[in-house]
Amino acid sequence: MRSRRLEYSESTRSALVESAVTLFTKHGYAGTSLDEIAKRARVTKGALYHHFSGKQALFEAAFDAVERRVHAELTEVTEGDGAPWDRAVEGLRTFLTICLEPEYQRIVIHEAPVVMGAERWREAESHYSYGVIRSILNDLVESGHLGAIPLEVTANLLFGALSAAASMIAGSADPKDVSARTEEVIVQVLRSVRASAAAGTPDTDAGPARGKRSAAHIADKIRTKVAGDPSGAGER
Amino acid sequence: MRSRRLEYSESTRSALVESAVTLFTKHGYAGTSLDEIAKRARVTKGALYHHFSGKQALFEAAFDAVERRVHAELTEVTEGDGAPWDRAVEGLRTFLTICLEPEYQRIVIHEAPVVMGAERWREAESHYSYGVIRSILNDLVESGHLGAIPLEVTANLLFGALSAAASMIAGSADPKDVSARTEEVIVQVLRSVRASAAAGTPDTDAGPARGKRSAAHIADKIRTKVAGDPSGAGER
């Protein structure tokens, strides 16, 4: 039988995480004191340090909480059974929407790389939004919508572009407009790439550009190990 | 005549900035104390506070120092008199190289948005690297290499993609390889877009594409109202 003690404990823990999400979103990591977080959760630092090893660990818990929500929302859209292209566009749209949420913006996109370190952040992201984007791209490649592209590199570029877009959109005077135009541009680019791949003309054009080592050797490297660690998302 | 006093003063100031650049790069903003910075510059905090209003102001001075160096390096390449397309590709390559420098990576790309606030950072960037990218794109459009694109939005997407790429490259096991592949992908995409524009076929093709559902409804969902604290990101 579920113990009362355990229930209390989990309740305070989640209260702390929720409080942390709220305050980190509003004032940032450096601008938020542990006393504030504890106070908002109606406990003291003693409780906080009982559940988390320190400020950074608490931040990561908050990060995970936000990411899990977002991930659920994303996969719901992208793992449907529609055509890959449609799911991709819909996923794109959903991700842009998510990026407008202050929690995701500030905690995941802006603060996390600094607080957790770029290394850990990248690692964590590969299990969440970044991973979704990569798998969407993979679907597009496998279904023939995109030609041979280095998966990891392309996914990374796309993810970076989308994050920057989110930041710009949220900071703009007319978010709806900027958001719509952003989506247009990305879809347009994807279509161009698709068309280019379909035309079977991997370029070779008459540019005065550099050496001919272009499209050929790219294909060699398409399959950069999608692997990732098979263990279920390493919780701290 | 140039006063001796003034010379000393400027020397102290630049020593502080240089020290700040070094230490912020190595240990980050939060991980560096003002005493360390002062000590490395062989002065005390008194001198530091004489020249700068606080830690944040010192960071911004360090930021500016790095940006100015980079900007000079970039414009030297992109403001030549070659063909727009060549200058673009060369600029792209140069920027990717710059992104490998730890100073630029950590101070400009990673820490600055958090320390200065995304708002200020964006504003500052528009005078530096981001501005260069935008003007390169503008040249490409005017010279007919790219079709009609929303300049700001596209430049922002490209800048975000490049920043993310830089981060990935620096963190990878084989930076040169990843860097090369990144360049390939971007150039490839640009070529596709160029081809698509040249073909005068803004798509509409017979893909499994979806209906013309309005892109604008995205922003309806911006639930929380951006929540920005306009002050320089709650730092302390």
Add this chain to the structure above:
DNA sequence: GTGTGCGGCATACTGACAGTACGGCGCGGC
């Protein structure tokens, strides 16, 4: 060349905050 003002900097202090030590209290098992 002597006085004087002020810019440039050092020293000493204050408040805030992350992290630690330790103790009490109540739930759950016996």
Add this chain to the structure above:
DNA sequence: GCCGCGCCGTACTGTCAGTATGCCGCACAC
């Protein structure tokens, strides 16, 4: 009903950003 341990509160410590204040010597006046 009693004991132990897990949960949490209280009180303290060290560190660091920022402030208050004063000294020292260069430059300029005369």
